[in-house]
Amino acid sequence: xxxxxxxxxxxxxxxxxxxxxxxxxxxxxAGLIAMAGVSPxxxxxxxxxxxxxxxxxxxxxxxxxSPLILTGLAAAVAFRARLWNIGGEGQFYMGALAxxxxxxxxxxxxxxxxxxxxxxxxxxxxxxxxLLIPALLRLRFGVDEVVTTLLLNFVALLFVGLMVEGVLKxxxxxxxxxxxxxxAGLRLPDLVPRSRxxxxxxxxxxxxxxxxxxxxxxxxxxxxxxxxxxxxxxxFAGVPITATLAKVAILSGxxxxxxGAIEVxxxxxxxxxxxxPGFGYAGIVVAMLAALHxxxxxxxxxxxxxxxxxxxxxxxxxxxxxxxxxxxxxVALLAMLVALLFATYRVRT
Amino acid sequence: MTVALDILMTASLWEAVLRIATPLIFGVLGAxxxxxxxxxxxxxxxxxxxxxxxxxxxxxxxxxxxxxMAVAVLVGMMMGWLHAMLTVPLGLSQHVSGLxxxxxxxxxxxxxxxxxxxxxxxxPTIVPFQPLAVPGLSxxxxxxxxxxxxxxxxxxxLILVVLVAWFLNRTPAGLALxxxxxxxxxxxxxxxxPHRIRIWAVMVGSGLMALGGAFLTTAAFNSFFPTMVQxxxxxxxxxxxxxxxxxxxxxxxxxxxxxxxxxQLRLQTVVEGVPYxxxxxxxxxxxxxxxxxxxRRARVPEALMQxxxxxxx
Numbered sequence: 001x002x003x004x005x006x007x008x009x010x011x012x013x014x015x016x017x018x019x020x021x022x023x024x025x026x027x028x029x030a031g032l033i034a035m036a037g038v039s040p041x042x043x044x045x046x047x048x049x050x051x052x053x054x055x056x057x058x059x060x061x062x063x064x065x066s067p068l069i070l071t072g073l074a075a076a077v078a079f080r081a082r083l084w085n086i087g088g089e090g091q092f093y094m095g096a097l098a099x100x101x102x103x104x105x106x107x108x109x110x111x112x113x114x115x116x117x118x119x120x121x122x123x124x125x126x127x128x129x130x131l132l133i134p135a136l137l138r139l140r141f142g143v144d145e146v147v148t149t150l151l152l153n154f155v156a157l158l159f160v161g162l163m164v165e166g167v168l169k170x171x172x173x174x175x176x177x178x179x180x181x182x183x184a185g186l187r188l189p190d191l192v193p194r195s196r197x198x199x200x201x202x203x204x205x206x207x208x209x210x211x212x213x214x215x216x217x218x219x220x221x222x223x224x225x226x227x228x229x230x231x232x233x234x235x236f237a238g239v240p241i242t243a244t245l246a247k248v249a250i251l252s253g254x255x256x257x258x259x260g261a262i263e264v265x266x267x268x269x270x271x272x273x274x275x276x277p278g279f280g281y282a283g284i285v286v287a288m289l290a291a292l293h294x295x296x297x298x299x300x301x302x303x304x305x306x307x308x309x310x311x312x313x314x315x316x317x318x319x320x321x322x323x324x325x326x327x328x329x330x331v332a333l334l335a336m337l338v339a340l341l342f343a344t345y346r347v348r349t
Numbered sequence: 350m351t352v353a354l355d356i357l358m359t360a361s362l363w364e365a366v367l368r369i370a371t372p373l374i375f376g377v378l379g380a381x382x383x384x385x386x387x388x389x390x391x392x393x394x395x396x397x398x399x400x401x402x403x404x405x406x407x408x409x410x411x412x413x414x415x416x417x418m419a420v421a422v423l424v425g426m427m428m429g430w431l432h433a434m435l436t437v438p439l440g441l442s443q444h445v446s447g448l449x450x451x452x453x454x455x456x457x458x459x460x461x462x463x464x465x466x467x468x469x470x471x472x473p474t475i476v477p478f479q480p481l482a483v484p485g486l487s488x489x490x491x492x493x494x495x496x497x498x499x500x501x502x503x504x505x506x507l508i509l510v511v512l513v514a515w516f517l518n519r520t521p522a523g524l525a526l527x528x529x530x531x532x533x534x535x536x537x538x539x540x541x542x543p544h545r546i547r548i549w550a551v552m553v554g555s556g557l558m559a560l561g562g563a564f565l566t567t568a569a570f571n572s573f574f575p576t577m578v579q580x581x582x583x584x585x586x587x588x589x590x591x592x593x594x595x596x597x598x599x600x601x602x603x604x605x606x607x608x609x610x611x612x613q614l615r616l617q618t619v620v621e622g623v624p625y626x627x628x629x630x631x632x633x634x635x636x637x638x639x640x641x642x643x644x645r646r647a648r649v650p651e652a653l654m655q656x657x658x659x660x661x662x
Contacts, residue, residue, distance in 0.1 A: 150583045326456030329456070334450075
C-alpha cells in the first residue's frame with residue numbers, strides 16, 4: 001500500500017471534508033454518550049435545542065462564537081505560514097488584561113470610537129508581544145515555537161493571577177480576585193436587546209473578511225503562503241522570510257489579543273483567571289476544521305460554539321458530563337486531519 | 350544566602366527532588382524514545398492526564414497499586430497507537446496530530462472521571478504508594494533519607510533510565526530505532542520495516558508517559574483532579590531537547606528541574622512579600638531559557654518529523 005498526492009484536488013472534496021469529519025466525530029462519540037445510559041439521539045437533540053432552541057440559546061451560541069472567530073483566525077494565519085502558534089490562550093488573556101487596564105481609566109474621557117480604537121490596539125499589541133517572543137526565539141536561535149508558546153500559556157495565566165490579585169485588583173469585588181471593570185460607557189453595545197450578544201460578533205466577521213482579502217489579494221498574503229509551503233524556495237525567490245514570519249506573528253498574536261478585548265468589553269466587563277473556557281485551544285480546532293480558510297473559520301466557530309453551549313444544556317437535561325463537548329471537538333480535529341489527507345492524497349494498492 | 354544554603358542542606362529537600370523528578374523522568378524517557386525513532390509526540394500532556402486518571406481509577410475500584418500502573422501503561426499505549434497510525438502510515442502533521450491526541454486524551458479522562466466517579470465536596474482519595482526504605486542503604490546518614498527512602502515507582506524510574514540508555518546504545522533493536530530516526534531509507538535497505546519500528550517506539554514511549562501521569566495520582570497525591578498535570582508534559586518535551594536526546598542527560602535535566610522546583614517551593618515559605626505567582630512562573634520560564642541555551646548545539650535526530658513514504662525522497 002502506498003499513498004500518493006492526487007494530481008487534481010477537487011474543491012468539492014475539500015468542502016465536504018469538514019462535514020465528514022464532524023459526522024464521524026458525532027458517530028464515534030455516540031458510544032460514549034450511550035455509556036452514560038442516555039440515547040445519543042436524545043442527547044444530540046438536547047444539544048441542538050440547547051444551542052438553537054430559543055432566542056436566548058441562539059444569542060448565547062453566537063456570543064460564544066465571537067471570540068472563537070478571532071482565536072480561530074489567529075491560529076489560521078499562523079499555521080498558513082507554518083508558524084505553530086499554540087499560545088492563543090495566553091495571548092487572549094494578555095489582550096483581555098490590556099483591555100481592562102486601558103478601559104478602566106486610561107481612555108475614559110476620549111470620544112467613543114477613539115477610546116475603542118486605543119483599547120483594540122493596546123490589546124492587539126499585548127497579544128502580539130507574547131507571540132513575538134517565541135517567534136523571534138525561533139528565528140534567532142531555532143527554538144521550536146510549539147513548546148515555547150505552550151509554556152507561555154502557563155506564564156500568561158499566572159501573570160493574570162498576579163495582576164487581578166495585585167495592581168489591577170478590583171477593591172469593590174468583596175475580595176474576589178477579579179480585575180477592575182471597564183467603564184460602563186465603553187462596553188460594546190448589544191446586537192440583540194436583552195441578551196449578551198454584542199457588536200463584537202460583527203467586528204469578528206469583518207476582521208475575517210479583511211484577512212481573506214489580505215491573504216487572497218496582497219503581496220504579504222502570497223509571501224506568507226510561500227513561506228509556509230517552502231521556505232527555502234520562497235527565500236530564493238526573494239521573499240524576506242524573517243520579516244514575513246515576524247509580521248505573521250504580530251498579526252496572529254494581535255488577533256488572539258483582540259479576542260480577549262471583545263470578551264472583556266462585551267459580555268464580561270472585567271478579567272478573572274477563568275475568563276476563557278479554552279478559547280485559545282478551541283481556536284486551533286476551529287482553524288483546522290476550516291482548513292485555514294477565513295470564511296471556514298466563521299462557520300467552524302459557530303459549530304464549536306454550538307457543541308459547547310449545546311453540551312452544557314444537554315448535560316443539565318440528561319446528566320451526561322458536559323466534557324463530551326471537548327471529546328467531540330478533539331475527535332473532529334483528528335478526523336479532519338484524516339479527511340483532508342484523503343481529499344488531497346489517494347491510496348494505491 | 351544563608352537561607353538558600355540551609356534549604357540545600359536538608360535531606361528532605363533532596364527527597365522531594367527525586368519525588369518531583371519521577372513523573373518527569375518517565376515522561377522525558379517516553380518522549381525521547383518517540384523522538385529518537387523520528388516521531389514528535391505532543392500527545393504527552395493528554396496521555397499523562399489520562400494515565401493519571403485510569404491509574405487512580407483502577408486503584409479506586411479496588412485494584413492493586415501496581416495494577417493501576419499497568420493499566421495506565423496499557424491505556425497510554427493505546428493512545429500512542431492512535432498517534433502512530435495517524436503520523437506514521439498516514440504521514441499526517443505530527444504537530445497537529447499530537448495536539449489532537451492531547452485534547453482527546455485529556456477530554457476522555459475528564460469525561461470518564463465525571464461519568465464513573467461520584468465527586469462530593471472533595472475529590473475521593475485512595476491509599477497511595479508508601480515510601481520504601483532500601484534495606485541497609487537507607488541507614489546511610491543524609492543519603493539514606495534523601496535517596497533510599499523513596500516511593501517504589503521512583504526506583505523503577507531510575508532503573509529505567511539505565512535500561513533505556515542500554516537499549517538505545519547497546520542493542521541491535523536500539524540501533525534500528527535510532528537509525529529510523531536518522532535515516533529511515535537506510536533502515537528499509539537493511540530489510541527492516543521503518544513503519545513498524547516507529548509505531549512500536551511511539552506506543553512504548555506513550556506507555557511511559559502515562560506511567561508518569563499515574564505516579565501523580567498514586568504516589569505524589571492520592572486523588573485525581575482536572576489540570577493536575579500542569580504542563581509537565583510540555584516541560585518534558587523541552588527537557589528532551591535540553592538533554593540532546595540522550596537518556597543520561599535527560600535524567601540530569603529532570604533532576605535539575607526538580608531541584609529548582611523543590612527549592613522555590615521552600616523559598617516561597619521563607620521569603621515574604623514576593624507574590625507566589627512569580628515562583629510558580631519560574632519553572633516555565635526556566636524551561637524556555639534552557640531551550641534557548643542549548644538550541645544551537647542540539648543534535649536533532651535527522652528524520653524527526655519527516656514522514657517516511659517508501660520510494661519517496
